[in-house]
Amino acid sequence: MGTIIQLTLKEVLRRRIFLVIALLTIGFLVLYGVALYYTGKKFVIKPTGMSANDAIKLVIYPQMLALGLYFSSMIVSLLAIFTAVGTISGELDSGILHSIVPKPLRRGEIVLGKYVGYGLILVIYTSILFLSIIGLVYFFTGYYAGNIIPALLYYLLLSLTLLALAMLGSTMLSTIANGVAVFMLYSIGTIGGMMEQIASMMNNEALTNIGIISSLIIPTDAIYRMMITSVLLNDSNPVNLLNMGPFGSQHPPSEAMMAYIVIYLLLALWGAKKVLKEGYLMA
Amino acid sequence: MVIETKYLTKLYGNKLGCQDICLSVSEGQVFGFLGPNGAGKSTLVKILMGLITPTSGEARLLGRPLGDLEVRKRIGFLPENFRYQDWLTGYELLSFHADLYRLPPNRKEARIKDVLEMVGLTGREGHRIRTYSRGMQQRIGLASALLPDPDLLFLDEPTSALDPLGRKEVREIILHQKSRGKTVFLNSHFLSEVELVCDRVAIIKKSQVVAQGSLEELRSGNITLDMRVGGITEGLLQALDQMGCPHKREGEKLWVEVAREEDIPLVAQRVVQHGGLIYQLTPTGNSLENLFVNLVEEGGE
Structure with missing residues (x-):
């Protein structure tokens, strides 16, 4: 399996797309930093009563953080999807897998090796992105979100879950079909999550149910909600700001959801191995 | 018996890939597998290589059932649609395959050199595979199949991209393997090639074997x-x-x-x-x- 991991890492690092993504990410962070700078500046200049300003700060800054995390979670999600979307179907089409499968290694080792390889790169990238956002917010506004480590772990879980899903799709669908399918699932999750937010503000049961169902189909939005709860609602920030705005979380998902997500991830990987073994696309 | 198949069958829904294939190949033989396009040649090879699972029947390679991982260290395979990661150099590809074969590190270097020489690519291993011609890609594929000094070598249309000189070199490699007591299973469209190197031949038509025997037996109709x-x-x-x-x-x-x-x-x-x-x-x-x-x-x- 180590051989496959090594090869996967080499593959990502040698692809030019990696460089492009790195540059675009830097661009995003620069833009975000500039936005934060001007936000921070605005509240420093006004010399009016501290308490009023502080109250506003307590509302706006977390919103800025949530905004940054929301959009960067989208970036990370798309990255996870498009890295892995053609990893197996593409290699089947090209015939590359035909010379790997007959070697003395199990099908599961191929799937896991690729997953770990891509996963490692994703983890490093995601961590840098997450910490940059937290850091930028702190630097420009002085607002420090607590509970960073658990939040980071949720953030990583998000990309790793989508990675597993994309790999499963790659064993069954062509590259483009897989990309479309996983992206649409991700969109369903996102929209469903929004609906759940609106629903609990309005106490609308039907919308809440739709939201729950979509979370079961694809739990990525639930993971995001868990993360944002972890960041915004902790000892450093005793005020519950989660009711405000679409980037927060009305009702943070439960622990049962967490268990579901882990099972979901493992099932996706197991499914990928199983389908690959059947040789469905190999004939 | 180095290869033994008993009623190996593969059904794709209603369509037959191959049906009741019974073959046996003994050690040191060069076995040719012939048939028109779509007859089931590649299906059989893919089943034996573990790429697809048979619907029914069984097979043994080097005395072990299909799916045995240990015995794969002694089997080399050049696929029909050979393609390799074009962002690797020839050397890196061979190194990757050597690792997959679990070649011990002290043998790896020497083996890579040897196979490069056998296929005539010495000096080109430092270039990326995307710069290789199709013929060179087939050669590096053959080289990777030869890495473990396989007791059983499967070649699926191994000369499809090679010029006549290249084809002659592949025939020489096959005969060299045979002279060392190794077994070769050859899928080929080039009947003349099969006649030059094979001891025994089977002909497949519409997913079934219609003739099987030594070249002499088959020719003496x-x-x-x-x-x-x-x-x-x-x-x-x-x-x-x-x-x-x-x-x-x-x-x-x-x-x-x-x-x-x-x-x-x-x-x-x-x-x-x-x-x-x-x-x-x-x-x-x-x-x-x-x-x-x-x-x-x-x-x-």
């Missing part, structure tokens, strides 16, 4: 002598009947069937003895190509 003879008499024809040779006559054209090559001069002698004047005598039907064409044509036997 009845030989038809295509003759033009002047002065054919009843006596001559009766003499042919006495020899047990079926014949057909149209004016001066005479077709005589004999069982073996050794009978040809006997027929010629008999015709001359009875006053026949032989203007033309051409034996036909004694090549693998003829056998193949006959078997594989629509409505063939």
Whole structure:
């Protein structure tokens, strides 16, 4: 399996797309930093009563953080999807897998090796992105979100879950079909999550149910909600700001959801191995 | 037995990939597998290589059942649609495959050098595979199949991208393997190539094996002598009947069937003895190509 991991890492690092993504990410962070700078500046200049300003700060800054995390979670999600979307179907089409499968290694080792390889790169990238956002917010506004480590772990879980899903799709669908399918699932999750937010503000049961169902189909939005709860609602920030705005979380998902997500991830990987073994696309 | 298959069958829904394939190949043989496009050649090889699972039947490679991981260290495979990661150099690809084969580190370097030399790519291993021609890619594929010094080598159309010189080199590699007691299973469209290197051959048509045996056995079907003879008499024809040779006559054209090559001069002698004047005598039907064409044509036997 180590051989496959090594090869996967080499593959990502040698692809030019990696460089492009790195540059675009830097661009995003620069833009975000500039936005934060001007936000921070605005509240420093006004010399009016501290308490009023502080109250506003307590509302706006977390919103800025949530905004940054929301959009960067989208970036990370798309990255996870498009890295892995053609990893197996593409290699089947090209015939590359035909010379790997007959070697003395199990099908599961191929799937896991690729997953770990891509996963490692994703983890490093995601961590840098997450910490940059937290850091930028702190630097420009002085607002420090607590509970960073658990939040980071949720953030990583998000990309790793989508990675597993994309790999499963790659064993069954062509590259483009897989990309479309996983992206649409991700969109369903996102929209469903929004609906759940609106629903609990309005106490609308039907919308809440739709939201729950979509979370079961694809739990990525639930993971995001868990993360944002972890960041915004902790000892450093005793005020519950989660009711405000679409980037927060009305009702943070439960622990049962967490268990579901882990099972979901493992099932996706197991499914990928199983389908690959059947040789469905190999004939 | 190095390869043994018993009623190996693969169904794709209703469509037959291959049906009840029974083959056996012993050690040190070069075995040729022939058939028209879509007959099931590649299906069989893919089943044996573990790429697809059979619907029914069983097979053993080097005495072990399919799916045995340990025995794969001794099996080399060059796929029909060979493609390799073009962002790797030739050397890196061989290193990757050597690692997959779990070659011990102290043997790895030497083996890579050896196989590069065997396929004539020494000096090119530092370039990325995307710069290789198709023929070079096939060569590096062959090199990777030879890495573990395999006791059993599967070659699926191994010369499809090579020029005649390249094809000759591959034949030499096959014969070299054979001389060392290794076994080779060859899928090929090039009948002449198969005739030059193979000991035994099986022919597959519409997912079933229709002929199997040594080259000699298969080629020694009845030989038809295509003759033009002047002065054919009843006596001559009766003499042919006495020899047990079926014949057909149209004016001066005479077709005589004999069982073996050794009978040809006997027929010629008999015709001359009875006053026949032989203007033309051409034996036909004694090549693998003829056998193949006959078997594989629509409505063939």
